[in-house]
Each structure stands twice: as C-alpha cells, then as structure tokens.
Amino acid sequence: MLLDAALGEPRWLWDRVPHPAVLMGRAVGWCDRVLNRGTARRARGVAAMLGLGLLALGLGWGLAQLGPTAEVIGAAILLAQRSLVDHVAAVAQGLRVSLEDGRHAVAQIVGRDTGAMTRSDVARGAIESAAENLSDGVIAPAFWFLVGGLPGLLLYKITNTADSMIGYRTPRHEAFGWAAARFDDLLNLVPARGTAGLILATHGLWRRWEQVAREARQHRSPNAGWPEAAMARALGVALSGPRSYHGERRVFPYVNAEGRRDIGAVEIEAACRALWRTWGAALVLVTVLALLL
Template sequence: MTLVLAMLLDAALGEPKWLWSRLPHPAVLMGRAVGWADERFNSGDQRRANGILTMAGLAIGALLLGWVVSLFGPAVEIVIAAILFAQRSLVDHVKAVADALRLSVGDGRMSVAMIVGRDTSDMDRPAVARAAIESAAENFSDGVIAPIFWFAILGLPGLLLYKITNTADSMIGYRTPRHQNFGWAAARFDDLLNLIPARLTALLIAIPHGVLRDWPAIVRDARRHRSPNAGWPEAAMARAIGVALSGPRSYDGEMRDFPFVHPEGRDDIGPDDIDAATRVLWTGWGIVLALALAAALL
C-alpha cells in the first residue's frame, strides 16, 4: 500500500513550487553529489577506473541512505517516494508545450527547450510536437515506471539507487572527451537498471491502445534507436497515437540524421497529438496503480 499512496500523492501534488523554492529538491542534492565527484575524481590516467569506483560509491551510499531513511517508517517512505516519482510533473511539463504551441511556434520552441537537449531555435510546429512526445515517452520510462519498478522490488534503497544512477548518467554519461571514460560506468549501469522498465513501459503503452499486434515493428524500431532502452517507449508511443517520431534533429549546431520511428505515421502533427500522448501516460500510470493496489490487497 506504500507504493499506491506514494503514486497518489505524486499525482495529486506533483512538485509544488512553494516547497522547492525554499528547500533543495532531493534530485538537486544528488546532482550536487555527482558534480562533486566529477570535479574531485575525473582526472589522471585512470579515469575509467575512477568512474567505476565513483559509481560504486554513489550506489552504495544510496542503498545505505535508503535503508536508514526507511527505518523511520512507512509515512516517510511514502513522502520520499512521492517526491522522486515524476508522473504529475512530467505531464505538466509536456502539456505546457502543447499550450504554448497553440499560441505560436515561438512559444512552443521556448517551452520544449525546457525539457529536451536538442537545438530548438529552428524547429517548426511538427518538430516541436515530436520533441515533446518523444520526451514524454522516454521520461515516462525513466522518470516514472523505472522508479516505481525499483521501489516495488527493493523499497526505498532501490528507488534511491536508481535515482542516483539516472542522475549520474544524465550528468556524466556522455561520450565527450571529458566524460567518455569517467562516465562509462554510470552510463552502463543506467542502461542495466532501465533494461526491464523500458520494455515494461512499451507494453504499458501498447496493450491498452491496441498496438500490441505491432510488437515486432516496435522491437525493430527500438533496436534502431541510439539508446538501448529509450527506443522502446518511443516506438510504442508512435504507434499508440499514430505519428512518426524521431528523425533528423540538431544538437549543438550539428544536424544528425537519426532514422524515423514509425515512418508510416502522420508527420504533420501538433498540440492535439501532444495532448494525446499525455493521455497515454495517464492510462499507463493507471494500469500500474491498479496492479499495485491489487498486489497490496492480496
């Protein structure tokens, strides 16, 4: 029942600005820990070894902290878990892009720039919508389903382990000259922890929207993605709402020719399709809530 209550609390409150404008969010504290480790240990000739030891230290620290905090009882676990689940905040951020895009393409670009890392200055209306929908699908996996999965499996220690790993991957898990070696362990461990949740997310999207029959095509597109996990929810989402996703986009001024996901889908998309994606998120979330409630009652 702890999981059920945490999910409901997250859905009801999201991330209240009045609180996090006064206190540092736990994710911010995790980011500071990763940043400190990056500054302290990312140097010398043994950067990959340093990165492995750093990730191991962060993981052990997260497990121990989760165990200690869990000793304070279910009420504390519920609050911490609700803070670290991201369903409400994800939907709010994605829906904000749809609302902004209805005003103008320029407003849509500014809004989507808050949730994606690609260049947004030259995006047209469909590109803004694609970026928002892709972000919705990918973050539903690593911001909602994966945290819930690891909380269900290992309790608060598992949730904190996942979140510190995901934070480390987002900060140092890039193939840049500075982080290619030091961030290798964070990136690989994040891939491992997302292996099952990403595929579960694809099923949560595909089953209720009648596209499970397209599973072979979903698998095919997922395997063409540059990430071993992010392609699964994206491929399922594309078919669930009937749109083409991914394709060429620009990072740091450099155009990259990524393949389209579900190229047979509609490509002239807009805010209504973003809204459709948010409804998919709530449907998947509702299924997980029902399963968690059934498990608690049994």
C-alpha cells in the first residue's frame, strides 16, 4: 500500500511493457471473441471464468514462490490508490479550467455519456467513481491479498476485469458475462461494506450506517451502493440521479437525496481527501492485523 501510494503507475515503465491489468484485459477479450458465440453462452461464460480463475491462481502461486519481494511488488502494482486519486483530482483541475475540460477528464473514469453533462453532473460522476473504485481498486485487492496472498489478489483482479468488460446486461453479454458479474458480486460482498464502514468511521458518521445500508440495498448494484452512499454522507452531497448511457436517458434515484446537488471542483477535492483518509485507516487496520497474526 505504501509503495503504491508513493509511486502510483510510473509511465516510464508501463509505456515500455504492458501493465498486468492490460494483459488480463487481453485474456478476457480473447475469451469473449472465441467463446461468446453459438448456443449455451451462459455455460461458455462459466467455463471462461473457471479457466481465467485457475490461470490467475496458478500464476499467483508461481510468483509467490519467488519470495516476499515478488509478492510485495506484485501487490503494489495491482493496488490503485495513487492512480485513482490522480484521475479524480484531474477532473477537479479540468473543471477549474472549463466545463469542457471537466467533461473530458471525467470521460476517462466513467462509462456514461459526458457530452451534455453540467458542472454538477461532472462532479457527481467523479465522486461516484472515486467511491466505487476505492472499493474495487484498493480495499478489495488489499482484502483478498490479506486473505489469499498473491493468488487471491490475482483471482480478484481477473474477476473484476472480466466484470468490467463482459459483465453487462446487453444482448451480447447478458448470458456470457453472467458468471463474471455474479462472481464479482460475491468477491466484493465484504470489501464493499468494509469500504463503507471505513468511510463512515473516518468521518465520525457511524450513526449513519442504517441509512447507508437502506440506500445501498436499493442501489442498482448489490455492492457499489455501499461506498457510494457512505461517500455521499461524508461529503454532504447527493449522488447518483439521472444520467445518460449510449444516448438513452436513465433516471435513478438520488443517494443521500437531502445532500447538496449544486456541486463542483470543491466537492471533488474533498472526495480526494476522503480517499486518502480512508486509505490511511485501511493501512492502520491491515498493519494491526499483520502484527496480531
């Protein structure tokens, strides 16, 4: 965690060799091209995830045999705190220049349409991405590394990568991506709730747990709603709400609907501080667990 926070994603390295996440994406893409055809697509998707999962476990076990240095480097590469904060902060910086710059920056981290976003829409998108990726990119990888070492971490990352690529309810991927989406839901069950707890704890908001839990259960995702609802209350803002995907306007209920809706760069920067505060609490927690165990 400390290495990742200090170094992030050094471009001099990843401009020369492919990042492990890129290699995982290529593996998932290959499965999608080769197996996602014909009949029994759900069964084919299950087989793809079994193969990818076994490959990840085997690779993690092999790398772990090289010793603790290889494990530490591998884990640092696959954690994404510094990268997450940098990308979210870039949206705030863009908004301070112009709305168009803010839209361009947020388009790098969200999947929704950005061309017609207002300043508040841009800020909400950045903050939602910050909360969800804090769980997916930092807390969950750290949790599975703690539980299962490098094999556990690689299993989580390949599953999360597969979910982000094929785990959508589209005509092409609803059947084939079913296994990836469901397994990702399972692996994020504990980390998502843990992330929400850490956010609330570091902002003195433990009494809001029941409100967060109620809204999280109503969220379109079984896990993303937890850190999102907690972050909304930590910042005092309303998140989620209407947005557009592929030209289609979709209306979702607001999370923390009583929070501020007219938001911008200031709130995004507050979200970045919340990311570091939560990361610090997680670092203390895993250090204590390491000492106890």
